Amino acid sequence: MKFTTINKFILLTLLASFFILVSCEDELEAKVYNDLTPDNFFKTENDFNAALVALYSSFSIDWGGKDPGVDIWYNYLYNANNKSYLMRSELTTDELWNDWDANLLNFTWGPATYSGGNAPVYSRIRYVARATDIIDKIKNSTVDDATKNRYLAEARTLRAWLMYILYDFFGPVNVKINPITLGDTDIIPRWSDEEYTGIIEQDLLNAISTDELPETYNGSEDWGRASKGLSRMLLLKLYMHKKEWIKAETIGKDIINSGSYSLNDNYEDTFLNASNNELIYAIVGNDAVPNWFFQHLFPGDYASGLAGNTIIERGGGWYGYSMPWEFFDKFETGDLRTNTIISEYTSGGGTLVDRTSGLRGAIPLKYKGIEGLGSGPSYAIDWVIFRYSDVLLSVAEAINEQRGPVDAYQYVNQVRARAGVSDWSGLTKDDFRDAILDERGRELFCEGHRRQDLIRHGKFIDRAVERGATSADAKHTLFPIPADIILEGNGTIEQNPNY
Numbered sequence: 001m002k003f004t005t006i007n008k009f010i011l012l013t014l015l016a017s018f019f020i021l022v023s024c025e026d027e028l029e030a031k032v033y034n035d036l037t038p039d040n041f042f043k044t045e046n047d048f049n050a051a052l053v054a055l056y057s058s059f060s061i062d063w064g065g066k067d068p069g070v071d072i073w074y075n076y077l078y079n080a081n082n083k084s085y086l087m088r089s090e091l092t093t094d095e096l097w098n099d100w101d102a103n104l105l106n107f108t109w110g111p112a113t114y115s116g117g118n119a120p121v122y123s124r125i126r127y128v129a130r131a132t133d134i135i136d137k138i139k140n141s142t143v144d145d146a147t148k149n150r151y152l153a154e155a156r157t158l159r160a161w162l163m164y165i166l167y168d169f170f171g172p173v174n175v176k177i178n179p180i181t182l183g184d185t186d187i188i189p190r191w192s193d194e195e196y197t198g199i200i201e202q203d204l205l206n207a208i209s210t211d212e213l214p215e216t217y218n219g220s221e222d223w224g225r226a227s228k229g230l231s232r233m234l235l236l237k238l239y240m241h242k243k244e245w246i247k248a249e250t251i252g253k254d255i256i257n258s259g260s261y262s263l264n265d266n267y268e269d270t271f272l273n274a275s276n277n278e279l280i281y282a283i284v285g286n287d288a289v290p291n292w293f294f295q296h297l298f299p300g301d302y303a304s305g306l307a308g309n310t311i312i313e314r315g316g317g318w319y320g321y322s323m324p325w326e327f328f329d330k331f332e333t334g335d336l337r338t339n340t341i342i343s344e345y346t347s348g349g350g351t352l353v354d355r356t357s358g359l360r361g362a363i364p365l366k367y368k369g370i371e372g373l374g375s376g377p378s379y380a381i382d383w384v385i386f387r388y389s390d391v392l393l394s395v396a397e398a399i400n401e402q403r404g405p406v407d408a409y410q411y412v413n414q415v416r417a418r419a420g421v422s423d424w425s426g427l428t429k430d431d432f433r434d435a436i437l438d439e440r441g442r443e444l445f446c447e448g449h450r451r452q453d454l455i456r457h458g459k460f461i462d463r464a465v466e467r468g469a470t471s472a473d474a475k476h477t478l479f480p481i482p483a484d485i486i487l488e489g490n491g492t493i494e495q496n497p498n499y
Contacts (some may be wrong), residue, residue: 026140031444042141048151051134055158056224058127061383067123068458072448074120075163078383078448080293082320090198091321091449094463095441097361098296098321098377107464107472108447111499115482118169120171122482128175131159136179146212157226160203163196168241168452169479172196174493185288187492193470200385201236207231216260216280223275224284230258233280233386236394239451245398248331252395255280261388263418267337267481268308271367272382290378293446294370296320297363301347301362307365308339316348321444322361324467330438336420337442340366389415389443397436405432412436415443433457475499 040436041046057065060076067074077085090096091104098118103109114122135155138148159177166173172191176182179197191199205214208231214220231257239248251451255261262277264270270278285291298317305312306401323341331338340365344354354361396411405427416439427435439459441450455477456462464472475498486495 009147024385039257042137043143045143045147045466047141048138048143048147051137052151052155052158054129055155055162057122059160059283059286059385060289061283061293063292064120065373066128069126070123072117072123074117077121077124078381079290080296080383084119085169087321088121088479089448089451092453092464093328094448094467095445096321096364098323099251100320105469107218107469108285109298109479110475111480111483111486111495114479115484116295119482121165121479122173122485123156125173125175128159128162128166128177131155131162132177132179132374133182135159147475149210150212152211153207153228153231154226156203157207157231157234160200160207161226163200163203164238167196167200170481171478171496173481175199179219188490190494197238197242201235202233203368204235204238207487218260218277218279220275224282227277227281227406229255229258230281230386233391236391237452238370239399239457243401243456245401248398249395249402252398255388255391256395261391263392263414265418265420268340268368270346271340271358272369274382275422278388279384280388280391282382282384285379285381285383286302287380291367291381291383292378293321294365294367294379295377297322297357297365299345299347299353301349303346303351305341305342305345305347307368307457308336309367310339312365312368314368317376321364322359322363324361324469325355327441327445328362331442332421333418335442336418340364340368347441366446384447387447390440390447390449391420393440393443394435397433400429400432400436404429409434412439415439419443419483430455 044053058077061078061080063079064073064075066072075081075083080106081087081366082098084090088104091098091101092107102479103113104425114450135152138152154315163175165174171193171411172193174190174467175187175196176188207226208228209449210228211457213228213231216229217223217225232251236248236251236255239245245353261280264273264276264278270276275282297319298314299319300315300316303313328343329342331433342365344352344359345363346352364498370376371471392411392415399405399408399411403425409424416423418443424432424435437453437459444450451460454463460477461472461474464476464479475496478496480496480499481493486493
C-alpha cells in the first residue's frame with residue numbers, strides 16, 4: 001500500500017471494513033468473525049495490506065469511524081477531539097487548556113464517565129485481538145518468507161503500539177494475544193504488569209531483529225508505514241515509562257547510531273517538510289484524512305497574527321485549546337521555538353488582542369505550514385508523532401538517572417543549540433532532572449508526550465492541583481477501566497485502584 005496515494009488508502013479501508021469483523025455481542029468479545037480462511041485469503045501482498053490498514057486506521061488524525069464489530073462510532077486515537085488519546089494526553093497537563101469537558105479539566109472523572117462511545121481509547125483492546133489474528137494469518141499464508149517477515153514485523157509493531165497506548169492510560173489490560181483462543185467467549189482477567197509489558201517488548205524486539213523491515217521510510221512513497229525506527233522508538237517509550245534507564249539508554253543510542261535520523265537546522269522545518277530526517281514517525285494527512293487540530297486553536301474573531309516573522313492569516317476557529325501563559329513563560333528569551341507560537345493577534349475588526357486584553361493563552365500553532373492553505377477548518381498536513389529530538393532528550397534523561405548529568409549534556413545541548421539558547425553545564429543530578437522536564441515541554445509541546453513525562457517525574461498530580469484541579473489524586477495517573485467493562489466482566493476484571 002502506498003500511503004501517499006489517497007484512492008488506494010480509501011479502497012483498502014473499505015476492504016478492511018469488509019474483512020475484519022468482530023462479534024457485536026458485547027464490548028469484551030474478541031473473536032474475529034469472517035468468511036475468509038487461509039484457503040481463500042492472505043495469498044498475496046495485497047491481502048496483507050488490506051488487513052493491516054484496519055490497524056492503521058486506529059492511528060488516524062481524522063475524526064473517527066464505526067467499529068464494525070460493535071457498531072459504535074469512536075474517535076481515532078490521534079484526532080483533535082478531546083476524547084482522543086492524543087488530546088487526553090495533553091489536556092490533562094499544564095501545556096494545553098480546554099474547558100469543554102469539566103471532568104477532564106477538574107480531574108473528576110470516574111468509571112462511568114468514559115464508557116461506551118466515550119471510551120475510544122479502551123475500545124482499541126479489540127484491535128489487539130485483530131492484530132493477533134492478522135499475525136496468525138500472515139504466518140500461515142503461502143506468500144514468500146521475505147514478504148511474510150516484513151509484514152509480520154509491521155503487524156507486531158502495530159500490536160505493540162496499541163498495547164502500549166492501552167497500558168499508558170489503563171495499566172495492563174486483558175488483551176487476547178493467543179490466536180487459538182480468540183474465538184473463546186470466556187472473559188479473561190488482566191495480565192500482570194510484567195507479563196503485559198513483556199509481550200510489548202517481545203513484539204518490538206522481534207520486529208527490530210527482522211532484516212526485511214526497513215530502518216526508515218523517510219522520503220519514500222511508503223512514508224507512513226511502520227518501520228524499524230518506529231519499533232525502536234516505541235521500545236524507548238516503554239523503557240522510559242518503566243524507568244528502565246539502562247535499556248532506555250541502549251535503545252536510544254541504537255536509534256542515534258543507526259544514522260537514519262538527524263536534527264533539522266531549523267526547528268520550524270520539522271513541521272513544514274513531510275518525511276524529513278528528523279521524523280521517526282508521522283501520521284500522513286491529506287484531503288481524505290485531514291488534520292483538524294488547528295481549528296481548535298484560533299479565537300472566533302481571529303484575522304491574522306505573527307508566529308515568529310510569519311504572518312498567519314485565516315478566519316476564526318473554535319477557540320477550544322490554548323497554551324496557558326504559565327507554560328508559555330517557561331520559554332527562555334530568544335528561544336526560537338516560540339516562533340511557532342502566536343502570542344497576540346489582530347481581530348477581524350482590527351483590534352490587537354494579547355494576554356492583557358482577552359487572549360486567555362498563547363496559540364500553539366507549531367505547524368506554520370497552514371499558511372497559504374486557505375482558512376480551514378481542516379488541513380492536509382502530516383501529524384508528527386515521534387522525532388529525533390525526543391530520542392536525544394530521552395537518552396540524556398536516562399544517563400542522568402544512572403550516572404548524573406556529565407555525559408548527558410552532549411545530547412540535550414544539541415537540542416538547545418538548535419533552539420538558540422545556551423548550553424547547560426554544572427547542574428546537579430536533581431537540577432538536571434527538573435530542567436529536562438521543562439526542556440521536554442518546550443521542545444515537544446502539543447506532540448502528545450507531556451502526560452507521560454509529568455507522570456514519570458512525579459509531577460502530574462501536583463501540576464493539576466496547582467492549576468486548580470483540587471480533586472486530582474494519585475489514582476488519576478491511570479484512567480479507570482470503563483464501568484460497562486467492569487460490569488460485563490462480572491468480577492473477572494479488576495478496576496484500577498481507588499476508583
